[in-house]
Amino acid sequence: MKRKLTVLATALLAAAAAVLFFTGPAYAATGLHIAGRNIVERNGSTFVMRGVNHPHAWYANRTSSFADIKAAGANTVRVVLSGGRWTTNTAADVTNVIALCKQNRLICVLENHDTTGYGEDSAAYTLDQAANYWIGLKSVLTGQEDYVVINIGNEPIGNTNPGQWTAATVAAIQKMRSNGFEHLLMVDAPNWGQDWTYVMRDNGQAILDADTRKNTVLSIHMYAVFNQASAIINYLDTFASKGWPLVIGEFGWQFASGEVDDATILSEAERRNLGYLGWSWSGNTDPILDMTTNFDANQLTTWGQRIVNGPNGLKATAQEATIFGGSQPPSSPPPSSPPSSPPPSGSRGCTATYAVTGQWGGGFQADVKVTAGSSAIRGWTVTWTYANGQTVTQSWNATVTSSGAAVTARNVSYNGSLGAGATAQFGFLGSWTGSNSVPAMACAAT
Structure with missing residues (x-):
C-alpha cells in the first residue's frame, strides 16, 4: 500500500511539474x-x-x-x-x-x-x-x-x-x-x-x-x-x-x-x-x-x-x-485638437457641394465636400432641406441629424479643423421615392 501511495505521489508531482513548465502551444508558432x-x-x-x-x-x-x-x-x-x-x-x-x-x-x-x-x-x-x-x-x-x-x-x-x-x-x-x-x-x-x-x-x-x-x-x-x-x-x-x-x-x-x-x-x-x-x-x-x-x-x-x-x-x-509597424493606415485621419489660439482674420467661412454618387431602387448614396474659405476654420456645420421626401439612413465622417426634411451635418473630431482652402468630405446613404433632386447647401464655420 505504501509503495502504491509513493508511486501515486510521484505521478502527481510529475503531472504538476508538467503543468508548471508547459507555457506554450503544443507546436511552436511560425508567423501568423x-x-x-x-x-x-x-x-x-x-x-x-x-x-x-x-x-x-x-x-x-x-x-x-x-x-x-x-x-x-x-x-x-x-x-x-x-x-x-x-x-x-x-x-x-x-x-x-x-x-x-x-x-x-x-x-x-x-x-x-x-x-x-x-x-x-x-x-x-x-x-x-x-x-x-x-x-x-x-x-x-x-x-x-x-x-x-x-x-x-x-x-x-x-x-x-x-x-x-x-x-x-x-x-x-x-x-x-x-x-x-x-x-x-x-x-x-x-x-x-x-x-x-x-x-x-x-x-x-x-x-x-x-x-x-x-x-x-x-x-x-x-x-x-x-x-x-x-x-x-x-x-x-x-x-x-x-x-x-x-x-x-x-x-x-x-x-x-x-x-x-x-x-x-x-x-x-x-x-x-x-x-x-x-x-x-x-x-x-x-x-x-x-x-x-x-x-x-x-x-x-x-x-x-x-x-x-x-x-x-x-x-x-x-x-x-x-x-x-502596427500603425493606423495612412488614409485614416488622426483626431486633431482645436487650435489654442484663434485663426487669423479673414473669411472664416466655408462652402459645401453635394453629389449623388450612386442610386438604386429606393436608395442612394451621396457625398458632400466642405471647403474652408480664405482663413482656417475650427469646425463646420452643413445644412440642407430635401424637396422630394428623401431621408438619410446612415452616415460617415460627420454627425448627421434630421428634423423632417431639414438635415444638419456637423464635423467629427478629426475633420473639423481645416486650413484656408482645405477640404473635408463626408458621405451618407439615403432613401428616396419619385425623384432625387440635389438640394441647395449652406455651410457655417467656427
Missing part, C-alpha cells in the same frame, strides 16, 4: 497562427483582417491596385490566383505579388480559384489539385509565414454533393502539412462558399483536428443566402459557441431586396473581432460587385464607398499588422 478563435502574429498580437479581394489572376497587369487598396484603408488583400483553369500564375508572378503586398504593408491571403464550384462546375479543379499547385510554389512561399496566408481553394465544392467537402478538405490540409507547409491555412465552405447546407458548420471540428499544426481558420462567404440579420447572427453565433476560428472571406452588399445584408456583416464582424474581406476591388463580370470603376481608386462605386468609408468599414476599423 491561430490562438483560440483569433489570428495572431508571431509576437502574439491579435490580427483582425480588414480588406478586399483582388482578381489578380485575370488582371495581372493591375499591380497598382495593391497601393490603391492600402490607401483605401485595408490591412489585408486576398489575391485570386490560378494553377491552370485560367492563365497560370507562376512562381515568379507569385513572388512579385508577395513583394507588392509587403511593399504596401498588406497581409497577403493567396487563394487558388481553380476549385470554385467543384462537383457542380465541370471545369473546376479538386482540392487535391489545388494542394499540388501550392506544393509547386513551396520554394517561394517558405519563409513568408509572417506575411502570407494560404487559402487552399476558393469555394471548393458547389451544391452537388456538398458532403464530400469534409473528406476532401481534411486530405488537402494533411497533404499541405506532410509537405512541410507551416503557414496559416484558410479553408472555404462548400455550397459555393455559403454553407447553406451547414456542412462546414457541422463538421468544422474535424477540419481543425486534421491540422497537425493546429493552424487553420475557417472561411464563410456571405451573399444572398445571408440576406437577413438573423441568418448572419445565428451562423456566427454557432461558430462562437464552438470556439472555432472564422473569417468572412467574401461578401457583397445589399444592392437590391433579397441580397446580402452587408451592414449587419460589417457591424457583427466589428463587434465580434472577426476578419472580413469584401468582394472585390474591380473587374467583375457583374459590375455591381466592383468597388471601383475600371480599377480607378478615385471612382469608388456605391459598394466601394460603403466598405471603404462606411460605418465599420476599412478606414474606420482596420489596424495594420505589427510586422509592418
Whole structure:
C-alpha cells in the first residue's frame, strides 16, 4: 500500500511539474497562427483582417491596385490566383505579388480559384489539385509565414454533393502539412462558399483536428443566402459557441431586396473581432460587385464607398499588422485638437457641394465636400432641406441629424479643423421615392 501511495505521489508531482513548465502551444508558432478563435502574429498580437479581394489572376497587369487598396484603408488583400483553369500564375508572378503586398504593408491571403464550384462546375479543379499547385510554389512561399496566408481553394465544392467537402478538405490540409507547409491555412465552405447546407458548420471540428499544426481558420462567404440579420447572427453565433476560428472571406452588399445584408456583416464582424474581406476591388463580370470603376481608386462605386468609408468599414476599423509597424493606415485621419489660439482674420467661412454618387431602387448614396474659405476654420456645420421626401439612413465622417426634411451635418473630431482652402468630405446613404433632386447647401464655420 505504501509503495502504491509513493508511486501515486510521484505521478502527481510529475503531472504538476508538467503543468508548471508547459507555457506554450503544443507546436511552436511560425508567423501568423491561430490562438483560440483569433489570428495572431508571431509576437502574439491579435490580427483582425480588414480588406478586399483582388482578381489578380485575370488582371495581372493591375499591380497598382495593391497601393490603391492600402490607401483605401485595408490591412489585408486576398489575391485570386490560378494553377491552370485560367492563365497560370507562376512562381515568379507569385513572388512579385508577395513583394507588392509587403511593399504596401498588406497581409497577403493567396487563394487558388481553380476549385470554385467543384462537383457542380465541370471545369473546376479538386482540392487535391489545388494542394499540388501550392506544393509547386513551396520554394517561394517558405519563409513568408509572417506575411502570407494560404487559402487552399476558393469555394471548393458547389451544391452537388456538398458532403464530400469534409473528406476532401481534411486530405488537402494533411497533404499541405506532410509537405512541410507551416503557414496559416484558410479553408472555404462548400455550397459555393455559403454553407447553406451547414456542412462546414457541422463538421468544422474535424477540419481543425486534421491540422497537425493546429493552424487553420475557417472561411464563410456571405451573399444572398445571408440576406437577413438573423441568418448572419445565428451562423456566427454557432461558430462562437464552438470556439472555432472564422473569417468572412467574401461578401457583397445589399444592392437590391433579397441580397446580402452587408451592414449587419460589417457591424457583427466589428463587434465580434472577426476578419472580413469584401468582394472585390474591380473587374467583375457583374459590375455591381466592383468597388471601383475600371480599377480607378478615385471612382469608388456605391459598394466601394460603403466598405471603404462606411460605418465599420476599412478606414474606420482596420489596424495594420505589427510586422509592418502596427500603425493606423495612412488614409485614416488622426483626431486633431482645436487650435489654442484663434485663426487669423479673414473669411472664416466655408462652402459645401453635394453629389449623388450612386442610386438604386429606393436608395442612394451621396457625398458632400466642405471647403474652408480664405482663413482656417475650427469646425463646420452643413445644412440642407430635401424637396422630394428623401431621408438619410446612415452616415460617415460627420454627425448627421434630421428634423423632417431639414438635415444638419456637423464635423467629427478629426475633420473639423481645416486650413484656408482645405477640404473635408463626408458621405451618407439615403432613401428616396419619385425623384432625387440635389438640394441647395449652406455651410457655417467656427
